[in-house]
Amino acid sequence: MAFVLKQLPYAFNALEPYIDAQTMEIHHDKHHAAYTNNLNAALQGTASEGQPIEEILANISAQPVVIRNNGGGFYNHNLFWEIMAPGGAKQPEGDLKKVIDASFGSYQNFKEAFTKAALTRFGSGWAWLVKQGDSLVISSTPNQDNPLMDLAEVKGVPVLGVDVWEHAYYLKYQNRRPDYVEAFYNVVNWDEVTRRFKG
Amino acid sequence: MSFTLPALPFAIDALEPFISARTLEFHHGKHHQAYVTNLNNLIVGTEFENADLETIIKKAEGGIFNNGAQVFNHTFYFEQFSATPATEPSGALKAAIENTFGTLDAFKEAFNKAAATQFGSGWAWLVQDAVGKLSIVQTSNAGCPVRDNLTPLLTCDVWEHAYYLDKQNLRPAYVADFWKVMDWKTIEGRF
Numbered sequence: 001m002a003f004v005l006k007q008l009p010y011a012f013n014a015l016e017p018y019i020d021a022q023t024m025e026i027h028h029d030k031h032h033a034a035y036t037n038n039l040n041a042a043l044q045g046t047a048s049e050g051q052p053i054e055e056i057l058a059n060i061s062a063q064p065v066v067i068r069n070n071g072g073g074f075y076n077h078n079l080f081w082e083i084m085a086p087g088g089a090k091q092p093e094g095d096l097k098k099v100i101d102a103s104f105g106s107y108q109n110f111k112e113a114f115t116k117a118a119l120t121r122f123g124s125g126w127a128w129l130v131k132q133g134d135s136l137v138i139s140s141t142p143n144q145d146n147p148l149m150d151l152a153e154v155k156g157v158p159v160l161g162v163d164v165w166e167h168a169y170y171l172k173y174q175n176r177r178p179d180y181v182e183a184f185y186n187v188v189n190w191d192e193v194t195r196r197f198k199g
Numbered sequence: 200m201s202f203t204l205p206a207l208p209f210a211i212d213a214l215e216p217f218i219s220a221r222t223l224e225f226h227h228g229k230h231h232q233a234y235v236t237n238l239n240n241l242i243v244g245t246e247f248e249n250a251d252l253e254t255i256i257k258k259a260e261g262g263i264f265n266n267g268a269q270v271f272n273h274t275f276y277f278e279q280f281s282a283t284p285a286t287e288p289s290g291a292l293k294a295a296i297e298n299t300f301g302t303l304d305a306f307k308e309a310f311n312k313a314a315a316t317q318f319g320s321g322w323a324w325l326v327q328d329a330v331g332k333l334s335i336v337q338t339s340n341a342g343c344p345v346r347d348n349l350t351p352l353l354t355c356d357v358w359e360h361a362y363y364l365d366k367q368n369l370r371p372a373y374v375a376d377f378w379k380v381m382d383w384k385t386i387e388g389r390f
């Protein structure tokens with residue numbers, strides 16, 4: 001069965017003023033849709049057709065690059081839409097807060113390290129908060145790679161990710177990636193991050 | 200040595216409506232400028248402090264390579280444009296393109312494909328090797344054919360910042376408009 005582009009779990013303008021409606025609409029309806037369609041086309045008639053996306057990503061080194069790029073793009077954007085929401089908690093709470101404190105010392109330390117990963121990723125890519133056993137680490141990947149891929153330098157389960165492809169921020173922030181990343185913290189859905197951590 | 204940002208060789212709005220003044224303000228004034236500034240900061244106290252750009256592109260790694268190559272790539276890119284471009288190659292370059300690709304249209308089709316399929320940030324190039332043979336190559340991020348001892352003749356920046364304000368996700372539309380302001384006279388001069 002082909003992969004389906006899910007609707008956004010909120011309106012295009014729900015993340016204003018941090019992420020603008022026009023960016024959200026093009027990002028979801030054009031970019032994410034293209035990854036989904038290209039992934040389905042590339043899988044059609046192959047042995048991997050019908051496999052869960054996580055399984056495909058876990059063996060991505062055996063796949064052609066078109067599946068790596070579009071499979072990653074499909075999965076990463078699904079995660080991205082879900083780990084954002086309007087009006088959520090400003091910071092992690094409860095069990096997730098404990099793990100963040102244990103892994104990084106404090107929320108502030110986590111934020112600095114995550115921001116640094118997002119700003120130093122040269123070119124297109126993602127910064128990640130990754131679950132490894134009971135703790136969390138930060139990494140970044142180029143293009144549409146992610147920590148579920150067997151070829152990732154830092155492997156684990158992504159629980160939070162920020163898209164630093166220029167398409168994620170150029171209409172509103174242009175060259176100012178730091179402003180976009182700072183704005184992103186205002187729309188993180190920490191409940192969903194916690195859910196993914198508890199997985 | 201300290202590098203400086205070369206001025207655009209045309210007015211900021213000269214390429215309208217194909218490449219907008221707003222895009223060029225950011226692309227040249229912010230991105231290209233940032234690569235120059237970063238490079239100047241990064242080389243201080245390193246073996247590249249007094250190196251020329253070619254040496255940096257061929258020998259440096261990491262941030263010095265990325266910023267050095269992007270300084271070169273963008274200067275090379277902006278130099279190609281004109282409000283009154285020669286829209287076709289002539290003479291020896293025309294013959295070489297036809298010899299390699301069959302026709303100018305066939306070359307453009309192959310180049311467009313290279314530009315469209317470079318996944319993520321990067322560049323499409325027409326290059327010449329040591330014996331003068333032409334080919335089309337793609338590079339990712341700051342990648343530059345000079346590092347591989349190839350002579351670049353023509354390039355298209357396919358980082359999203361090159362076209363997102365004007366064309367958003369429609370990279371092929373950007374590449375189609377790119378040809379309308381690409382001056383073949385500049386390319387002949389490089390050949």
Ligand SMILES: [Fe+2]
Nearest residue numbers: 031163165168
């Ligand atoms: Fe994206």
Ligand SMILES: [Fe+2]
Nearest residue numbers: 230356358361
């Ligand atoms: Fe550029």
